[in-house]
Amino acid sequence: MVLLSKPTSEQYTYVRNNMPITFSSSIPLVDLSKPDAKTLIVKACEDFGFFKVINHGIPLDAISQLESEAFKFFSLPQTEKEKAGPANPFGYGNKRIGLNGDIGWIEYLLLTTNQEHNFSLYGEDIDKFRGLLKDYKCAMRNMACEILDLMAEGLKIQPKNVFSKLVMDKQSDCLFRVNHYPACPELAINGENLIGFGEHTDPQIISILRSNNTSGFQISLRDGSWISVPPDHSSFFINVGDSLQVMTNGRFKSVRHRVLANGIDPRLSMIYFCGPPLSEKIAPLPSLMKGKESLYKEFTWFEYKSSTYGSRLADNRLGNYERIAAT
Numbered sequence: 001m002v003l004l005s006k007p008t009s010e011q012y013t014y015v016r017n018n019m020p021i022t023f024s025s026s027i028p029l030v031d032l033s034k035p036d037a038k039t040l041i042v043k044a045c046e047d048f049g050f051f052k053v054i055n056h057g058i059p060l061d062a063i064s065q066l067e068s069e070a071f072k073f074f075s076l077p078q079t080e081k082e083k084a085g086p087a088n089p090f091g092y093g094n095k096r097i098g099l100n101g102d103i104g105w106i107e108y109l110l111l112t113t114n115q116e117h118n119f120s121l122y123g124e125d126i127d128k129f130r131g132l133l134k135d136y137k138c139a140m141r142n143m144a145c146e147i148l149d150l151m152a153e154g155l156k157i158q159p160k161n162v163f164s165k166l167v168m169d170k171q172s173d174c175l176f177r178v179n180h181y182p183a184c185p186e187l188a189i190n191g192e193n194l195i196g197f198g199e200h201t202d203p204q205i206i207s208i209l210r211s212n213n214t215s216g217f218q219i220s221l222r223d224g225s226w227i228s229v230p231p232d233h234s235s236f237f238i239n240v241g242d243s244l245q246v247m248t249n250g251r252f253k254s255v256r257h258r259v260l261a262n263g264i265d266p267r268l269s270m271i272y273f274c275g276p277p278l279s280e281k282i283a284p285l286p287s288l289m290k291g292k293e294s295l296y297k298e299f300t301w302f303e304y305k306s307s308t309y310g311s312r313l314a315d316n317r318l319g320n321y322e323r324i325a326a327t
C-alpha cells in the first residue's frame with residue numbers, strides 16, 4: 001500500500017489500494033442470547049478490542065427508519081445542513097474532524113445524548129428525526145449496559161455494574177454520531193480509496209457502531225495489519241476504547257480503526273460513544289490489578305477528554321499517560 005498526499009487546495013490523504021480488499025472472517029461474533037456471551041466478549045476484547053453482536057433485540061425497523069431520516073438530512077442542500085453546524089461542540093460537520101486539521105471524505109452530525117437538539121430545519125420532518133434519535137439513543141444506552149455487565153461477569157469482578165454504572169450515571173458523557181460518506185464516482189474510476197475517517201482509537205469506554213451495508217470499516221490487528229470488517233446492517237459492532245483499556249490495566253486493548261470510502265456506495269454509520277461522567281477517575285480496577293502496579297498515571301475523564309481534543313486523530317493519546325516501569 002502506497003500512501004501519498006495530493007497537493008490540492010484541500011489536502012486529502014489518498015490511500016492507493018492496489019491489493020484487493022480482503023474481508024476477514026475472523027471477526028469475533030457474540031450472540032447475546034447465548035450463555036457463553038460473557039466469555040466470548042472477554043476473549044474478543046483481549047485479542048481484538050472489537051467484536052460483532054447479534055441477537056441484540058433492537059428492532060431493525062426502528063434502525064432503518066432512523067437511517068432513512070439521516071439520509072434525508074444529508075441530502076438537503078449544503079446551506080440547509082450548515083444551519084445545524086458547526087460541529088463544535090455539537091451539530092453538523094463537514095470534512096473537518098476535531099480541531100487540529102484532520103480531514104476526511106465525510107459529513108456528520110455530532111450530538112450529545114442527554115439533551116435534544118433544536119435543528120431549525122427541514123420543516124416538520126425534523127420532529128420525526130428527533131423522535132427516532134431519542135429512542136435509538138435510549139436503546140443504545142441499554143445495550144451498552146447489557147454488554148458492560150456481561151464484560152464484568154466474564155472478568156469475574158464485583159459488582160457486576162462496575163462499568164455500566166458509569167454509563168447509567170445522569171452525568172455520563174456519552175455522545176452520538178451519524179456519519180455519512182458520500183459516493184464519489186471520480187474516485188471509483190481511479191480505483192482509489194479515500195480516507196473517510198482516519199485511523200484512531202476511541203477515547204471512551206466502548207462505542208457501539210451500526211452501519212448500512214456498505215464496506216469501508218477496517219480494524220488494525222495486534223500485528224499492525226489492517227483487515228476489512230464485512231458490513232452487516234442488522235448487527236452491531238463494539239469497539240473497546242482507551243478508558244476501558246486503562247480500567248482493565250491493559251488486559252483489554254482499545255482497537256485502532258478507520259473508514260475507507262469506496263467511492264461507489266454511500267456509507268451511513270451511527271455510533272454511540274459511552275463516556276463516563278467528566279469527574280470520574282479513570283484508573284485500573286483494584287480487582288484486576290492482582291498485586292500488580294498500575295500501568296497508567298491517574299487522570300479524570302475530563303483531563304483525558306481535554307487532551308484528546310488537543311491531539312490529532314492518529315495520535316497515541318494514551319502514551320502520555322503510561323507509567324514507565326521503574327527499573
Ligand SMILES: C=C1C[C@]23C[C@H]1CC[C@H]2[C@@]12CCC[C@@](C)(C(=O)O1)[C@H]2[C@@H]3C(=O)O
Pocket residue numbers: 097098099100102175200201202203204273308309311312313
Ligand atoms: C481529532 C479528534 C477528533 C476526535 C477528538 C480528537 C481525537 C479523537 C476523535 C474522537 C474519536 C471518537 C469520537 C470522538 C467524538 C471522540 O470523542 O474522539 C472523536 C472526536 C471528534 O470527532 O471531534
Ligand SMILES: O=C(O)CCC(=O)C(=O)O
Pocket residue numbers: 177179197202209211217257258259269270271
Ligand atoms: O463511521 C464509521 O463507520 C466509524 C467512524 C468512527 O470511527 C468514529 O466516528 O469514531
Ligand SMILES: [Fe+2]
Pocket residue numbers: 200201202257
Ligand atoms: Fe472511532
